[in-house]
Amino acid sequence: MTYQETINYLFTRLPMFSRIGAAAIKKDLHNTIALCDALNNPQKQFKSIHIAGTNGKGSVSHMLAAILQTAGYKVGLYTSPHLHDFRERIKINGEMISEEYVIDFTKRIQPQIDLIEPSFFEITVAMAFEYFAKEQVDIAVIETGLGGRLDSTNIITPVLSVITNIGWDHMNLLGDTLEKIAGEKAGIIKQHIPVVVGETVEETKPVFEAKAQAMQAPLYFAYDQFTVIQKETIDHKLHVAMQETATNDVLPYTLDLPGIYQTKNIVTVLAAVRQLQQQNLAISEEHLQTALAATKQINGLHGRWEVLQSNPTLVLDVGHNEDGMKQIVAQLAESTYQQLHIIIGMVKDKEVEKVLALLPKEAHYYFTKAHIPRALAETDLQQKASAFQLNGNCFENVNAAIANALQHAHKDDLVLVCGSVFLVGEVVYSV
Template identity: 45%
Template sequence: MNYSDTLNWMFSKLPMYQRQGKTAFKKDLTNIKALLLELGNPEKKIQTIHIAGTNGKGSTSHLLASVLQEQGYKVGLYTSPHLKDFTERIRINGKPMRKNCVINFVKKNNEFLEKQNLSFFEMTVGMAFYQFAKKKVDIAIIETGLGGRLDSTNVIEPLISVITNIGMDHTQFLGDSLAEIAVEKAGIIKKNTPIIIGEKQEETTPIFMEIAQKNNAPIYFASDLVNENYESDLKGIYQKNNVKTARQTLEILRKDKGFTVSDKSILNGFKNVVKNTDLKGRWQLLMDKPKVICDTAHNKEGLFYVITQLQNEIFDKLHIVLGVVNDKNLDSILPIFPKNAIYYFCKPNIPRGLDANILAYKALEYNLKGAIFDSTKIA
């Protein structure tokens, strides 16, 4: 079994949320606990920081990893989904997991994975913990997939828990209000474990305060506590919030958890996130002439920041390549998009992708006009 065969087996045999949506979503932790037991409970052999939130959890994870790498630590980083290759999900000091390690893990465990009916995400979480324990990382940054309380990553006892913010996304799983979603995300708050909240929001703050108090968990609101402005190579305007969240997390890590984190490492880590971690898709400049920007914003709150920043750009013509998945509320996101752009509507190359004709027809209701293409690549 080579790498291509291994990926084909994983994608075909294991239900995957990014491709199939809700049919791949598991509502309990039974499977992941069974897998970790089979693997010798690697999650108990590593120190972790656990990060949840509607937006910014990926960027915050990479910011933290970058700083800790600058300090000289061996840092594991688990994020999802991947953009180009599966190995992006599991990194140590910025380098993706080796393909032969993926092959060996699947070859060794495929019978158990099928027998236990694990999802794709459950398998990747187990693989990440196994790899981080095997390679003896000093600390691992673990990003949740969806939600918090029932997310497969929520089997760890982290040094610090982090919730970046709460927005209206994945409502079919997490609830129809910010308060309901906050309760699900707050499921990562553990007893006697510091919890960092990135953004203070009127609807969610009382919920976080109450759950933290019940768990005797010290709670910190980064938006209130961090006043400094830091330079970063992440140029999206929305990154200011993520930098503050990472900064407060690092303060607790060095003050209360015995980690050495110098001010110099913080400055250099924030300046060199892309270099240190190879983060992609966050206001990423793909080309300068003509200027081409790529961003993975995928909900109303994230898109608002991206479109705001776009409107501040100087341009003669604005071209937007746009594709969405079929569970997005188009009536909530399409009004955000500028009407003075030329649109290239396409369908993401996954089963969940929304037909480009449907997207274009709906976009016309908001006076967004353009052409329809068979694929993102052609668009």
């Protein structure tokens, strides 16, 4: 098979959550364990960091990987979903897995695919683990897909677990209360393995404390260790001053991820780095400064308040749930523009009304959809939005919507694309 034939096979032969939703989710780890057994358990052959959370886990994963790479380590990075190319999910030192490896792995694993009928995600996890083991990475940063307890990645025993936050998302799979969702995410906490938690609320903190105590896992709340005392966005870069509680030292950082919500993620990242330093990983303050200023350049994180052009300003953001949209609205409050144009598309299994209720009524709206089966039709989204006094036209794809918005926008306007990772992934842009 060619690479494209291989990708088509993986996308169509295997149940894929991004396409069909909950039907693709397996309710236990049996398939992943069986696949990795057939591959001689590659997940046991490298150190790892495991990252879960409702929002922010992609940014935290990429920042930690950039820091470790800058410190001289050979770093695997497994994330999902991808925006443009399947191979974005599996990287070593910022370089995507080769097309040849994807082809070869898929050929070799076909007997197991026929035998156990795994999901798309289960296969990609096994592929990543074998690749990292064969390439002998020093450490791998592993992001969960969703949840944690039953996530395919949860067969690893990491040196550190990280949970960014808990919010309302995937309630049909994870539970209808914050406590239940936190319980699923807390499933990545392992016996005696330290865990860093980025954010808590009244309902979730006791869940983490109970699970950590049961697993005898040292528990650290990032917000007890670091505080953001100053933040400012200049030239699409985020400048933050962090105070470390233990020393009272003030540490300045510049991030090439300009979203204001990155102030929450940087607290989590720094607390995680302190735990890694205690495990004798050689990470200096200079490594931190260098990596955080170039995370996008080092390992290609996109779609996080990503500015594609100015005059008018065109921004992409993958925020797609209630908490993510709250962060986008907060970012808009800090932005300067004459008129706001919002291009939005969502998937059916999100709490669409809760997201729409947060959006500004004065913006011009362009309703569209990603081309996946889970996508909510643009006409349905337009109808739901009208109940919240959000008005605009429909477009059959995101690029047609962008072209129309840019045509009508003044040079001082802001055009924002948001609502779905898959929508952002379909943006075709050239300067």
